Amino acid sequence: MAKVTFITKDNQEIIAEGESGSLMGLAKAHDVNGILGDCGGVGSCGTCHVHIASDDFSKAGELTELEKDMLEFEEHVTNYSRLSCQIEVNDVIDGITVSVVN
Amino acid sequence: MGSSEIDDPFEVLRTSKGYEIIDDQGDPVVMVLGHKNVRRCAHNWKTFQSGAEPGRIVVPSEVNIRDTRQIPFEVDPPEHTEYRALVEDWFRRPLQEDYKNELKHLIDDCIFVALSKEEIEVVEDFALPLQSRALTLLLNIPLEESETWISWGTHVFRSESSKLDKSKANILYDYIDGQIDKAIENPGDSLYHHLLNAEYQNRKLTKEEVRGVMILIFAGGRDTVINYITNTMAYFADHPESLSLIKKMPTVANTAVEELVRYFSPLTHMGRVATESTTVCEHAVAQDSRISLCWASANRDDTVFDQPNEVILNRKKNPHVAFGFSHHKCLGAAHARQLMNVLLTSLSEKVESIKVINQAENIEEWGAVHRKVGYHSLTASFRPK
Numbered sequence A: 001m002a003k004v005t006f007i008t009k010d011n012q013e014i015i016a017e018g019e020s021g022s023l024m025g026l027a028k029a030h031d032v033n034g035i036l037g038d039c040g041g042v043g044s045c046g047t048c049h050v051h052i053a054s055d056d057f058s059k060a061g062e063l064t065e066l067e068k069d070m071l072e073f074e075e076h077v078t079n080y081s082r083l084s085c086q087i088e089v090n091d092v093i094d095g096i097t098v099s100v101v102n
Numbered sequence B: 001m002g003s004s005e006i007d008d009p010f011e012v013l014r015t016s017k018g019y020e021i022i023d024d025q026g027d028p029v030v031m032v033l034g035h036k037n038v039r040r041c042a043h044n045w046k047t048f049q050s051g052a053e054p055g056r057i058v059v060p061s062e063v064n065i066r067d068t069r070q071i072p073f074e075v076d077p078p079e080h081t082e083y084r085a086l087v088e089d090w091f092r093r094p095l096q097e098d099y100k101n102e103l104k105h106l107i108d109d110c111i112f113v114a115l116s117k118e119e120i121e122v123v124e125d126f127a128l129p130l131q132s133r134a135l136t137l138l139l140n141i142p143l144e145e146s147e148t149w150i151s152w153g154t155h156v157f158r159s160e161s162s163k164l165d166k167s168k169a170n171i172l173y174d175y176i177d178g179q180i181d182k183a184i185e186n187p188g189d190s191l192y193h194h195l196l197n198a199e200y201q202n203r204k205l206t207k208e209e210v211r212g213v214m215i216l217i218f219a220g221g222r223d224t225v226i227n228y229i230t231n232t233m234a235y236f237a238d239h240p241e242s243l244s245l246i247k248k249m250p251t252v253a254n255t256a257v258e259e260l261v262r263y264f265s266p267l268t269h270m271g272r273v274a275t276e277s278t279t280v281c282e283h284a285v286a287q288d289s290r291i292s293l294c295w296a297s298a299n300r301d302d303t304v305f306d307q308p309n310e311v312i313l314n315r316k317k318n319p320h321v322a323f324g325f326s327h328h329k330c331l332g333a334a335h336a337r338q339l340m341n342v343l344l345t346s347l348s349e350k351v352e353s354i355k356v357i358n359q360a361e362n363i364e365e366w367g368a369v370h371r372k373v374g375y376h377s378l379t380a381s382f383r384p385k
C-alpha cells in the first residue's frame, strides 16, 4: 500500500492511496488535474510529467532510458522530473509527494 | 499466414546514413529516418517550420491544389499554441463515457453487418462507414451526415489516375463551405459552431480559418483511420489468438491500440521547411528546402524498440511517434485511440476468426522505397463467436 500526495499546478493537494499499477494510473483514478496519460502509460505521449519532491526522488527509482529520451524534449524539466507512468505504485514509494508539471 | 505483415523498408537507409532524399514535383524532401532525429526535428519548430506556403509540408506537396492554410497544422508557435487551445478540449471529448458508449453502438452495428454477410470488402464497406460515422460524433452532428462522406469513396484527395486530384479536393472544400454557411444561419452545438464562436486574439475566427480547421480534420482523420482499421482486420485474420488474448485480458486492448498504431504507422511521414541552412545526419539542408519526419521509420528503430518488426500486443515500453511528436502531435489521437480500443474489445467479444478471401495492397512509393500502408481492398469473411 502506498499513500501519495499530488500537488497540481493550481496548488490543489490530492492524497491518493493505491497498491499496484503506475503512478499515472493512480493520479488518473483520483482525477488529478494535469495528468492526462493519453497513451495509457506506454511512454509515448509525455502527458504524465511530474516533479518528485527532492527528498523522495530516490524512492521513485532510477530514470529509465525511455524517460531520459522523452524528457529531453519536455518543457519545465528539472533534476526531479519523471514520467509518472513509468513509476510503479508499491510500498517503496509510500509517503512521497509529487508535483504535476502541466 | 503473413499477409498482414508490414515490412520496414527503411531499415538499411536508417542504419547506414539515417536519411533518404526523394523528389516530389521538383521540390525534394530529405526524409529523416531515425527515432531520435525525428523527435529532435519535430521539436525544433524554429528551424523546421510547419507555417510555410500552404500545402508544402505535405508530401506529395499540395501547393498546386489548395491555398487554404490548414489550422493548427500549418502554423508555428506562438500562433499555433493559441489556435490549438481553441480546440484542445473539444478533441478530448472522446474520453467521456457517453462518447465511448455511442462509439460502441456504431462499432457493434458495423460488426453485426460484417457477421451477417457471407463476405465483406473491409475498406469500402466496413472501415469507411465506421470512420465516417465515428467522425459525426467528433463533430457533434447528426449521424445521417456520414452518408454523404461515405458516398465520396475512400480517397477524397486521390483518384486512381493521378495522386493529387484537384476536382476531388474541391468536392470536400465546397462541402465544407456549405456546412459553414449552414452553421452561420442555424444556431447549434457542432464543431462548426464551436469554431465560429471561438475567440482568437480578441476576435472571432474568420470563415477562412474555420475552413482551414475543418479541411484538416476531414483530410487528417480519413485515410489514417481507414488504414488503421483495415490493417487491424488483416492482422486478426492472421492472428486469431490475439482476439482470444484480448477477450481473456481486456486491458491488453490499451497497449494493443498503441502497438498496432506503431506497427502500422498509418501516416508514413510529414514534411517541414527549413528556415535556415542546417544539417540533418551530417547532410546539408538548405534554407527553404524540405525535410520530412518519417514516423513509420522511427517506429521501427531498433535502438529504441525491442523486436521492432514484431507485433507485441502487451508491449509496455512503446515511445512510438505514430501520432507525431511535440507541438503538432495528433489532435485526433484521443478519438482514434478510443475508436480502436472499443473496436478491439468488441471484435474480441463477438468474432471468433476472420478469413481473408482476397486483397489488393496499397503500396506507397517514396523514391526507391516502397512501403505498404494498408489495402486498396480487403475481402474477408467474419466468423461469429
Ligand code: HEM
Binding pocket: B042, B050, B071, B072, B073, B074, B084, B138, B216, B217, B218, B220, B221, B222, B224, B225, B228, B261, B265, B266, B267, B270, B271, B295, B321, B322, B323, B324, B325, B327, B328, B329, B330, B331, B332, B333, B335, B336
Ligand atoms: C490512426 C489515426 C491517425 C494517425 C496515425 C494520425 C497521425 C498524425 C500525425 C503523425 C500528426 C502530426 C503531423 C505533424 O507533425 O505535422 C497528426 C496531426 C494531426 N491530426 Fe492526426 N492522425 C490520426 C487520426 C486523426 C483524426 C481522427 C483526426 C481528426 C478527426 C486527426 C487530426 C489531426 C490534426 C488536427 C492534426 C494537427 C495537429 C497540429 O498541427 O497541432 N488525426 N496526426
Ligand code: FES
Binding pocket: A024, A036, A037, A038, A039, A040, A041, A042, A043, A044, A045, A046, A047, A048, A083, A084, A085, A086
Ligand atoms: S502516459 Fe503517456 S508517456 Fe506517460
